[in-house]
Amino acid sequence: xxxxxxxxxxxxxxxxxxxxxxxxxxxxxxxxxxxxxxxxxxxxxxxxxxxxxxxxxxxxxxxxxxxxxxxxxxxxxxxxxxxxxxxxxxxxxxxxxxxxxxxxxxxxxxxxxxxxxxxxxxxxxxxxxxxxxxxxxxxxxxxxxxxxxxxxxxxxxxxxxxxxxxxxxxxxxxxxxxxxxxxxxxxxxxxxxxxxxxxxxxxxxxxxxxxxxxxxxxxxxxxxxxxxxxxxxxxxxxxxxxxxxxxxxxxxxxxxxxxxxxxxxxxxxxxxxxxxxxxxxxxxxxxxxxxxxxxxxxxxxxxxxxxxxxxxxxxxxxxxxxxxxxxxxxxxxxxxxxxxxxxxxxxxxxxxxxxxxxxxxxxxxxxxxxxxxxxxxxxxxxxxxxxxxxxxxxxxxxxxxxxxxxxxxxx
Numbered sequence: 001x002x003x004x005x006x007x008x009x010x011x012x013x014x015x016x017x018x019x020x021x022x023x024x025x026x027x028x029x030x031x032x033x034x035x036x037x038x039x040x041x042x043x044x045x046x047x048x049x050x051x052x053x054x055x056x057x058x059x060x061x062x063x064x065x066x067x068x069x070x071x072x073x074x075x076x077x078x079x080x081x082x083x084x085x086x087x088x089x090x091x092x093x094x095x096x097x098x099x100x101x102x103x104x105x106x107x108x109x110x111x112x113x114x115x116x117x118x119x120x121x122x123x124x125x126x127x128x129x130x131x132x133x134x135x136x137x138x139x140x141x142x143x144x145x146x147x148x149x150x151x152x153x154x155x156x157x158x159x160x161x162x163x164x165x166x167x168x169x170x171x172x173x174x175x176x177x178x179x180x181x182x183x184x185x186x187x188x189x190x191x192x193x194x195x196x197x198x199x200x201x202x203x204x205x206x207x208x209x210x211x212x213x214x215x216x217x218x219x220x221x222x223x224x225x226x227x228x229x230x231x232x233x234x235x236x237x238x239x240x241x242x243x244x245x246x247x248x249x250x251x252x253x254x255x256x257x258x259x260x261x262x263x264x265x266x267x268x269x270x271x272x273x274x275x276x277x278x279x280x281x282x283x284x285x286x287x288x289x290x291x292x293x294x295x296x297x298x299x300x301x302x303x304x305x306x307x308x309x310x311x312x313x314x315x316x317x318x319x320x321x322x323x324x325x326x327x328x329x330x331x332x333x334x335x336x337x338x339x340x341x342x343x344x345x346x347x348x349x350x351x352x353x354x355x356x357x358x359x360x361x362x363x364x365x366x367x368x369x370x371x372x373x374x375x376x377x378x379x380x381x382x383x384x385x386x387x388x389x390x391x392x393x394x395x396x397x398x399x400x401x402x403x404x405x406x407x408x409x410x411x
Contacts, residue, residue, distance in 0.1 A: 003045030026082030054086025111353025178206030
């Protein structure tokens with residue numbers, strides 16, 4: 001699965017985790033019901049936000065949930081899943097998003113897509129998803145033409161981008177598409193007064209999604225010669241971080257102007273988790289959960305703690321063989337090398353092509369790693385992911401489910 005809002009589930013209360021999973025499974029099942037089993041491969045973390053926004057603006061009813069049967073991705077357990085117009089709109093948007101991603105892989109000639117017959121087949125798949133998304137959107141009264149137009153314009157804008165081009169010029173098609181999807185949730189919910197603020201939130205969200213994808217893929221794109229907005233426009237990481245922080249702030253302010261019936265999950269995903277997504281992309285996250293983000297800063301690394309010299313409380317507990325640095329990591333105690341230093345990003349293998357990613361996705365589904373593994377490799381991006389059913393018992397995990405009781409975010 002792809003997307004920038006990938007909450008590490010230990011940061012969600014049990015209730016919010018259940019709600020988040022209900023929308024994720026609801027999106028997956030809506031894709032299967034309307035477009036067949038293969039369409040489920042386009043399930044993504046960002047698409048479910050459309051379903052979350054729609055439900056947050058309406059009164060919850062018994063009809064908004066149904067109990068789904070056992071699924072390998074839920075370790076063969078039943079679960080309540082979201083259904084209704086929000087899930088179907090999320091499915092339509094996800095199909096178009098996936099189509100855009102396939103076309104991007106084709107344009108970059110990733111993996112087997114460098115071969116013309118495979119690229120032609122991938123284009124046909126993408127075109128089929130475009131038509132399927134348009135049909136689903138039409139049944140809801142949503143014209144996906146604005147999404148398709150954004151996808152079509154993106155390649156032309158990238159071809160003209162160069163040093164001095166504003167980064168917002170490159171991200172504009174994504175901003176326009178996400179703004180339209182976010183705004184239409186207000187129409188489905190019968191809250192037309194929310195259309196403008198949600199469109200604004202969607203614009204900032206689209207900008208952030210495009211920007212973080214560029215940051216995470218910068219080195220891989222440089223190695224393969226693929227287009228990257230930061231490289232093409234000569235935008236520094238410092239400026240990219242400033243734009244990302246501004247976008248997170250813009251989403252928060254826009255959401256304040258919208259009226260929700262229950263915005264707890266919306267707030268967690270679009271305020272707290274967006275900030276975590278930025279920290280993760282720029283290597284400044286402080287989540288200590290295994291396999292999620294960077295390791296916490298080592299108190300014995302650097303300064304008076306270096307090399308087991310100790311501090312105000314005496315020597316460090318590892319002496320000269322401190323596994324966190326400052327000593328010989330393979331010393332007499334047989335201690336393994338420690339984790340990377342704070343902010344250090346280990347090298348990542350190249351992305352898989354579209355068909356290889358599909359094969360990897362099927363393998364992850366059949367082995368239940370998507371939900372049960374502590375850590376697995378993303379099928380397309382090869383980025384590290386955490387199984388959706390994982391929890392952790394570390395004592396330093398935040399819990400933002402109760403509306404900011406754990407942090408001072410002034411929101």
